[in-house]
Structures are given as C-alpha cells and as structure tokens.
Amino acid sequence: MSISAGMVKELRERTGSGMMECKKALVEANGDLELAIENMRKAGLAKADKKSGRIAAEGLIGAKIASDGKTAAIVDLNCETDFVAKGEDFIGFLNNIATALLTSDVETPEQLQEMKLESGKTVDEVRRELIAKLGENITIRRFETYKLSEGGASCYLHGSKIGVLVELAKADDALGKDIAMHVAACKPVCVSDDQVSQDEINKEKDIFSAQALESGKPAEIIEKMISGRISKFLAEITLLGQPFVKDDKTTVGQLLKSKGNSVIRFTRFEVGEGIEKKEENFAEEVMAQVRGA
CATH class of the missing domain: 1.10.8.10 (Ubiquitin-associated (UBA) domain)
Known part of the structure; x- marks a missing residue:
C-alpha cells in the first residue's frame, strides 16, 4: 500500500x-x-x-523537594555528550525521575529501573527509547531520597553539574540552602569528626609522624605537632569544621550552633566525578576512517 x-x-x-x-x-x-x-x-x-558499554561521563544533576519539605530526591543522569545533556528530552527525563522518586519507595537501582513514570512507562523503558532516539548511551548513575519525619530538607544546584541535598534537624530552608551551597563549593567528606574512620585517621597520622620525625625535635613536641595536624586535617574534611563559605571567620559548626540547628546528613553529586573519560583524538579518528574507506 x-x-x-x-x-x-x-x-x-x-x-x-x-x-x-x-x-x-x-x-x-x-x-x-x-x-x-x-x-x-x-x-x-x-x-x-x-x-550500553559506552562511557557516559556527561549529564545533569536533578534535585527536587516536596512542598512540605519532608521528602527530597537527587539524581545523577549521565549521557555521552554535553549536547545531548542540554536537550529537552534529556532534561525532561531527569525531572520526571526526580519527581517520581518523591512519592515512591524505591531504594535500589533495580527498583528504580522498574519505577513507573507519569507516562505509565518504566524508567528503563523511557531510558532505552531515549538511547534509540538520541543515539547515545544514557545511564542513571546514582540517586538518593530522603524521607523525613521531623526537620526539613533543602537543596542547591550549581548550574546543572553539581547538586546537594541537606537534612536539618529543624526545618529552615534559608539555612539549609546556605549549607547546601557550602557543601557544593567546599566538598566536605562527612558532617563531623566522629564519622571519619579510625583507619583514615591512622593513615594520616602515619604520614604526619614521618614528616615530623625528620624535624629532629623532641618527642613531646613531635606529639603536639602530630595532634595539631590531625585536628587541622579533620577540620578540613568535615562540614562542621570548615570555614563557612559566606563568612570564613566562622565555621559551619558555629553557624549552626548560632541558629540552634544541626545537620543530620548531606548528599553531594557532581557529574562525571570518578569516571575516567575517554580522550578523543579526532585526527586519528579521521585517519582511521580514511584507511577503512
């Protein structure tokens, strides 16, 4: 016909x-x-x-907070090029996933793939359709959801490449956004000293000890030097110990204390972190095509 x-x-x-x-x-x-x-x-x-085997190290971070501040979601959606990441289809898919997570009980990557979106299709069905349409590998690298019975959650997006969720003991969106902005800029490893593993502390202590011994100073002085270095190390990697990004004369811990609040947890995602990107050599690629022809 x-x-x-x-x-x-x-x-x-x-x-x-x-x-x-x-x-x-x-x-x-x-x-x-x-x-x-x-x-x-x-x-x-x-x-x-x-x-599916192609490296997807570009993409976007999406974050959503429910209207009551009690549920929050953050998603790291990856693709192969920044061009695809800026497209309406990719952005829409990211927003639909983040929105659906606010009302779901999804906990694992496998459950996320089967989660239904507003269209009635599963996340994986839409993902595969986008791969066919856009011609690039698309992966949901990671996600996190907060379900709060008390306190409140806030988020901050730095452009679309860095996203942060923060949970506070008491709901305070302005403070939460400030803390989330700080986390985005300063990349703390954890909230407080007690969350740093003893193995990590011992490793740093060994390094500092070796450096201090070379000074030839008395043992009691060396011990004080090591103690001081460990304290500085912990202040650098913990949220509470870092100087606040908007006022470096006060620490985040001091800021929170002045507000009568505390941080329960935070999540920071940055597009492409930890992924080894493929180095493109376009001259070699063209020559390979010429030889093939």
Whole structure:
C-alpha cells in the first residue's frame, strides 16, 4: 500500500524518530501504524543494548523537594555528550525521575529501573527509547531520597553539574540552602569528626609522624605537632569544621550552633566525578576512517 505523508507525520509525532526511518518502518509494516511503532521499539531496545558499554561521563544533576519539605530526591543522569545533556528530552527525563522518586519507595537501582513514570512507562523503558532516539548511551548513575519525619530538607544546584541535598534537624530552608551551597563549593567528606574512620585517621597520622620525625625535635613536641595536624586535617574534611563559605571567620559548626540547628546528613553529586573519560583524538579518528574507506 502507499504510505502517505500524514502517516509518516503521525509516526514521527508518536516516536520522535526521523522522517526516513518512519517511512521505512511503515513500508515494512505494510502501513500498520501500531506494528511500525512496535517494530521500532524493538529495534530501539537492540540499539540501546549495543550502546550500553559506552562511557557516559556527561549529564545533569536533578534535585527536587516536596512542598512540605519532608521528602527530597537527587539524581545523577549521565549521557555521552554535553549536547545531548542540554536537550529537552534529556532534561525532561531527569525531572520526571526526580519527581517520581518523591512519592515512591524505591531504594535500589533495580527498583528504580522498574519505577513507573507519569507516562505509565518504566524508567528503563523511557531510558532505552531515549538511547534509540538520541543515539547515545544514557545511564542513571546514582540517586538518593530522603524521607523525613521531623526537620526539613533543602537543596542547591550549581548550574546543572553539581547538586546537594541537606537534612536539618529543624526545618529552615534559608539555612539549609546556605549549607547546601557550602557543601557544593567546599566538598566536605562527612558532617563531623566522629564519622571519619579510625583507619583514615591512622593513615594520616602515619604520614604526619614521618614528616615530623625528620624535624629532629623532641618527642613531646613531635606529639603536639602530630595532634595539631590531625585536628587541622579533620577540620578540613568535615562540614562542621570548615570555614563557612559566606563568612570564613566562622565555621559551619558555629553557624549552626548560632541558629540552634544541626545537620543530620548531606548528599553531594557532581557529574562525571570518578569516571575516567575517554580522550578523543579526532585526527586519528579521521585517519582511521580514511584507511577503512
């Protein structure tokens, strides 16, 4: 049967695929629109599987807070290029995941893949469809949700590449956003000294001891030097010990005390952290294509 322009237009609107791809799918399905969509979805899933091994070190961080401040979610959604990350489809997918997390009981990556979005499709179904449409590997690298019975949660997004959630013992959105901004800028490892492992402290102590012994000073002086260095180390890596980013004359701990509040926990995500990006050499890539031709 003949394939009309209207049929191609409708298929494009429903799948987001290119004109020629839609026309080909309709021809193969003998004009059956639903069959064409089903075949394109199957082909898209196959394409998604092929792209799953490709490095996805670009992307966006999304964060949402429920209107009552008692539920919060943060998501690190990755793709291969910044161009795709800036597209409406990618941004919409990120926002839909974060929104759905606010009302879900999802705890594991496997559960997240099966979580239903507002469209009725699962996260993984939409992810695979986007891979087929956009031509890049897309992964949900990590996520975190806060469910609070008391206190409140706040978030801060630095552009779209760094995101922070903070839980306070007492709801205070202005203070929470200030603390979240500080965490984004200063990257503390944990909230307080007691959350630093003894192994980490011992490792630093060994390093400081070796350095102090080279000074040739008396043992009691060396012990004081080591103690001072450990205290400085803990202040540098803990949220409460760091100078507040908006006023370096006071620590975050002092700020919180002055407000009669405390931080229960925080989560900081930065796009691409810890991922080894592939180094592109476009000259070599072009030469390889020439040789192949």
